[in-house]
Amino acid sequence: MKKPLFIPFWVRAVTVVLVLTLALGFMVGERLKILTSGTEIVLKTKPVDPRDFFRGHYARLNFDISEIPKVANTPSMDFKRNDPVFLRLKRTSNGFWDVVYVYDHYPEQQPGSVIIRGTVKSTYSTKLRIRYGIERYFAPKAQALKLEGLTRKEIEVGVILRISPKGEAAISGLMIEGKKIHEEPLF
Amino acid sequence: MLNKSYQQRLEHDLEGWVKNGWVDRQNTGAILADAARGSSSTKIPAIIGILGAILLAAGVVLFVSANWQEISKLTRLLLLLAAMWFTFVVTVWLKRTSHDYLLEAILFLGAAIFGANIILIAQLYHIDNHYPDGLLFWAVGTLLITLFLRSRATLVLAFCLIVSWASIEILEFAQHPFWPFLPVWLIAAGLAYWLSFRFAIHLAFLSFMAWFFSSIDLLIKWSGFSDSETGGLIVLFLLTSFIYGLVMERKNSPLSLGFGDALAHYAISGLLLIVFFFQVETIEFDGWPATLPFVILAGFAAVLVLGTFIARSQKIFNLTDTALFLGFSTWFILSWFIPALNHLWLQAAIYLGLTIWLLIFGQKQYDKLLVILALIAFGCQVFYLYMETLGTLLDTSVFFLLGGVLLISLALGLEMLRRYLERTRDPQDSRSQEVAS
Structure with a gap:
C-alpha cells in the first residue's frame, strides 16, 4: 500500500507563516503602490472623532464628494445600494477637487481630471451617498479630536489623496487652510 | 465533579x-485506570493555555x-510580523519537545496575531474599505493554518x-441571501470533517x-417557491x-464521525419548533405544489421512506415505530397543503402524539x-393549549382530563407490556446462555 505523504511539522509551519506574511505583504504593497505612483488630489472634508473597537480613535471624514446631487450629475443612471460608481474629479479654483460627472463604469481618462472609484452607500431621489474606503483617518485620540475641533471653528480641512490608475484612493496627508500640515510616511 | 461521578457510576x-x-474481574482495574487516564483533567493545561492565548491576543x-x-x-x-513568526517558531519547538498540550494555544495566538496584523495595516494606511472583507481575509488565513498544521483551536x-463576517454582511449590509458564505463554510466544514473534530x-x-x-425569506423569494412548498420541503428535510442521523449512529458509519445522534437531535428539535410555531402562526395556503417543487418534494419523500425502511431493517424502529413515524411525517407534510388539517385540536393531538x-x-x-x-415540547404544547383555550374552560378541562x-x-x-415481554423473553435468554456455555 502507498504510504501517505509525510511533511514534517516545521516545514508546514514555515510554509504557512510564509504564506500569511506574503498575504500581509501584498496588502501593504498595494497601498505603497498607490501612495508612491498615484495622482495627487485634495478633497475638502469635515472630520468627526469616533472610536473603532479594534483600530482605536479616528477622525471620520465626510468629504464634499461623499454626497452628490443625482439630478445634476447622473441624468440617466439608476444606481442601487452597493453598486460601484466612478466619479470624474477636476481641480477647482479654491484648490480642492470636485465632481464633474458620475459613471457606472470606468470612463476614458482625460487630461486635467482623475477618476475615483466608490461604492453607492445609499440612494435618495435627489442625491447619492458614496463611500470611497478612505473615510477614516486613524490617529491618537488627541490628534483625532484636534481635527474635529478645526471643523467646528470653520477652518477648511483638506485631505491629500493619491489615486491609482484603477481609481483606488489612499490618504497621503492633511492640509489646513491650504497648507500641508502632515504627510503620511510610507513606513 | 463530573469525572468523579462518572468514575463512581x-x-x-x-x-x-x-x-x-x-x-472478567481481573480486567476491572485496567478499565477503571483507563477511564481515569482519559479524564478531562489531562486537558486542563491545554484549556488554560487557550485562555492565556485569548488574553495575549486581546493584549x-x-x-x-x-x-x-x-x-x-x-x-x-x-x-507584529515578528510576533507572528515567533508563535510559529514556538509551535515547532513545542512539537519537538513533546509539549503538545500548548500547541493549540500558541497556534490560536498565531492566528490572532495574523488578524492583528491585518487590523494594524488597515490602521496605518487608513484603509476603510468594506470592513467585513478584513474578517474574511483573517478567516482565510486561519483556515490555512488549520489546513497546514491540523489545528483544532484555529478551526x-x-x-x-x-460567522461574524457573514452576520455583518447580512445585518449591516443587507447582503442576503449571502451566497459567498457557502463556499467558505464548505471549506471550514470540510476541515472539521477531515480533522474528525466533533465540536x-x-x-x-x-x-x-x-x-x-x-x-x-430571501431564499424563498429567490427560489420562487410558495410558503407552503418551502414549509413542506423544510419539514421533509428535517424528518430525513x-x-x-439515527441510521448513521446505529451503523457506526465512518461518515457520521459519531455525529449521527447530534444530527438526529438537531433535526428533531427543528421539527418540533417549526411544527409548534406554525400552529401558532396562521399559514397562508397556496394550494398544491407546482411541478418543480413537487418533483423535489417527491424525491425527498422517497429518500425519507427509504431511510425509514433502513431504520426498520437495522431494528432501530419496530413495526409500530415505522408506522407512527411515516404517519406523523405524512401528516406534517400534508398539513402545509390541506387547510382542513390545520384544526387546532387536531394539530394539538397529533403534536402531543409525536412528543409521546x-x-x-x-x-x-x-x-x-x-x-x-x-x-419540553410536550410541556410547551400543553401550555400553548391552556393559553389558547383560556375562557372556554369547560372544553379545556375536558381535553386535559381526557388526555391525563x-x-x-x-x-x-x-408497563404491563414490558413485564409481559420480559416474562416471555427470559426463558429464551437463559436457554441461549446455556447453549453458549
Whole structure:
C-alpha cells in the first residue's frame, strides 16, 4: 500500500507563516503602490472623532464628494445600494477637487481630471451617498479630536489623496487652510 | 465533579457486569485506570493555555488600537510580523519537545496575531474599505493554518470569524441571501470533517442553520417557491435528517464521525419548533405544489421512506415505530397543503402524539436528550393549549382530563407490556446462555 505523504511539522509551519506574511505583504504593497505612483488630489472634508473597537480613535471624514446631487450629475443612471460608481474629479479654483460627472463604469481618462472609484452607500431621489474606503483617518485620540475641533471653528480641512490608475484612493496627508500640515510616511 | 461521578457510576456498573459474567474481574482495574487516564483533567493545561492565548491576543489587539505614534509604522509592522513568526517558531519547538498540550494555544495566538496584523495595516494606511472583507481575509488565513498544521483551536476561531463576517454582511449590509458564505463554510466544514473534530462539526451545522434561517425569506423569494412548498420541503428535510442521523449512529458509519445522534437531535428539535410555531402562526395556503417543487418534494419523500425502511431493517424502529413515524411525517407534510388539517385540536393531538412517541422511543434507545426534548415540547404544547383555550374552560378541562386519563392508561399498558415481554423473553435468554456455555 502507498504510504501517505509525510511533511514534517516545521516545514508546514514555515510554509504557512510564509504564506500569511506574503498575504500581509501584498496588502501593504498595494497601498505603497498607490501612495508612491498615484495622482495627487485634495478633497475638502469635515472630520468627526469616533472610536473603532479594534483600530482605536479616528477622525471620520465626510468629504464634499461623499454626497452628490443625482439630478445634476447622473441624468440617466439608476444606481442601487452597493453598486460601484466612478466619479470624474477636476481641480477647482479654491484648490480642492470636485465632481464633474458620475459613471457606472470606468470612463476614458482625460487630461486635467482623475477618476475615483466608490461604492453607492445609499440612494435618495435627489442625491447619492458614496463611500470611497478612505473615510477614516486613524490617529491618537488627541490628534483625532484636534481635527474635529478645526471643523467646528470653520477652518477648511483638506485631505491629500493619491489615486491609482484603477481609481483606488489612499490618504497621503492633511492640509489646513491650504497648507500641508502632515504627510503620511510610507513606513 | 463530573469525572468523579462518572468514575463512581462506572465502578457500580462494572460490579453488575462482572456479576453477569460480561467482564472478567481481573480486567476491572485496567478499565477503571483507563477511564481515569482519559479524564478531562489531562486537558486542563491545554484549556488554560487557550485562555492565556485569548488574553495575549486581546493584549496585542489593544496594542494596535492604542495607535502608538512614538513608534514608526515600519517598527510596528515588523514588531507584529515578528510576533507572528515567533508563535510559529514556538509551535515547532513545542512539537519537538513533546509539549503538545500548548500547541493549540500558541497556534490560536498565531492566528490572532495574523488578524492583528491585518487590523494594524488597515490602521496605518487608513484603509476603510468594506470592513467585513478584513474578517474574511483573517478567516482565510486561519483556515490555512488549520489546513497546514491540523489545528483544532484555529478551526474554532475560523468558524467564529466566518460567522461574524457573514452576520455583518447580512445585518449591516443587507447582503442576503449571502451566497459567498457557502463556499467558505464548505471549506471550514470540510476541515472539521477531515480533522474528525466533533465540536467543529457541531459549529458547522449550527452556523449553516443560522445562515439558512437568517436568509429563509430571501431564499424563498429567490427560489420562487410558495410558503407552503418551502414549509413542506423544510419539514421533509428535517424528518430525513432525523432518520439518517439515527441510521448513521446505529451503523457506526465512518461518515457520521459519531455525529449521527447530534444530527438526529438537531433535526428533531427543528421539527418540533417549526411544527409548534406554525400552529401558532396562521399559514397562508397556496394550494398544491407546482411541478418543480413537487418533483423535489417527491424525491425527498422517497429518500425519507427509504431511510425509514433502513431504520426498520437495522431494528432501530419496530413495526409500530415505522408506522407512527411515516404517519406523523405524512401528516406534517400534508398539513402545509390541506387547510382542513390545520384544526387546532387536531394539530394539538397529533403534536402531543409525536412528543409521546418520541418520549417512548427515546427511552427505548437510552437517548436521554431525545426524552428531554420530547418532554419540553410536550410541556410547551400543553401550555400553548391552556393559553389558547383560556375562557372556554369547560372544553379545556375536558381535553386535559381526557388526555391525563389516556396517558396514565398508556403508561399502565406500556408497563404491563414490558413485564409481559420480559416474562416471555427470559426463558429464551437463559436457554441461549446455556447453549453458549
